[in-house]
Amino acid sequence: MRAIRLKGSGGLERLTVVEMEEPGAPQEGEILVRLHASSLNYHDYLVALGTIPTADGLIPLSDGAGIVERIGEGVSEFAVGDHVVSCFFPEWQNGEATSSGFAKTPGDGVDGYARERVVRPANWFTRAPRNYSHTEAATLTTAGLTAWRALVNDGPLKAGETVLTLGTGGVSMFALQFAKMMGALTIVTSSSDEKLAHARALGADHTINYKQHPNWADQVLDRTGGRGVDHVIEVGGPDTLPQSISACRIGGHIALIGVLTGFSGPIPTVALLTRQVRLQGLTVGNRQQQIEMIRALDANDMTPVIDKTFPLQDLIEAFRYEASGAHFGKICIEV
Template sequence: MLPSHYFTHAPKGYSHAESATLTTAGLTVWRALVVDGQLKPGATVLVLGTGGVSIFGLQMAKAMGASVIATSSSDAKLEKLRALGADHTINYRANPEWGKAVRALTDGRGVDHVIEVGGPGTLPQSITACRIGGHIALIGVITGRAGPVPTAALMARQQRLQGLIVGSRQEQREMIRALETTGIKPVIDSTFELAQLADAFRHEASGTHFGKICVSV
């Protein structure tokens, strides 16, 4: 038994699998955009790759009236991102200088917010992509746990680099209210039975997924 204040209600109409996507991926990017980022309609948001965090970021930012630039290593996934509402897409594998490409798409200004899930391998490009005084939410370290950061560029561009780990119960309640109002549903790539857990991890490692991978218990 756990005390009731460990929980919140799930959004109305959500399945258990859909609800399970919220407490980590959903809540973290909600906090990045709404709580830490104070996102305003008309702002520009950059999301990296097509994992659960970034796709939630795209959906939430669009629902709040932001413009979204999204990246992926796959042109087929870029098409899916556009179908979900991305205003601009960039293949980061074909265009290793994607930070400059993002800047060009914003008339040289740079984006207001970066949902940074890559870590050391992507941060230098994210700093290039972000505007002077912009906000980089450091959520993930997919490319490695440590690495050089272009500190002079971060200083000169006067950016706020904010690390974060999920969010509070109150923030989760506010996110759920917003999900119910906007009708946003998570993008679930696939669901595996618990006995196929190893296959679920293999699928994640293959990098072919788009959105969340669920395990049914």
């Protein structure tokens, strides 16, 4: 079967199409999945570049969706033909987070899903939403679950509250859609007026161009009658966090998710404490949260925003497209 491996050193050019052995028969508790789709996350890009160091020869991509082709002994949760989607932290099944690392994350600590077939423990996957294509399902593992957990578990978001999302990438557009699904008001920022028009079409109540308004927190306060928002989906990191703190209502919640502007920087601690803001760092979520998210997607008419889909062999081109920042929502890979 075909796969892609990260070989040697030197950025995206390391991504090499290889032929490899088909996996063997699933053993007790395992399933064999024919993978049909994946999707790209900033994390995958950092792995592909080598910014996040991984083992030589690693198969990249954390997201995977496909069909169960065979089941091992003792597997009762899935049957042959079921549509499934992978888990980002496969050994974090439920409860509080117990680890901060990526040692068992596919496409980082262990081989990922840039391949046609895989044998894995059954509980490394969940059922996919009923009416989703494989490509749509593949967006849920990382971006979908991060936005879901930030708002629903960590929030917890209530109808009528206001959610601010930064930029129009994968996590932020999921957050916009979940916030609307749950009856919240939404404010979206972007560098592009065209993307903001697209966000309004998706239900964004207010939009702000952060290039035209470098002090965009003032705009957020204007749009909320000076109160600020209840929840911020903070994907920028050090350069955006000070304004996210200013844009948050007193006692509000910032989901600290992303590193798009860097890995560290100064924090206005006095503003954080006087505004009594709850700053919650998070990495994706657990399998139980994924199951609950998928139940919500089954009960609602919400499908992810997919900008563009590339075939697996064009993975380098897909990452270059991601790096260009031209996308709105998710970039997907068909296997």
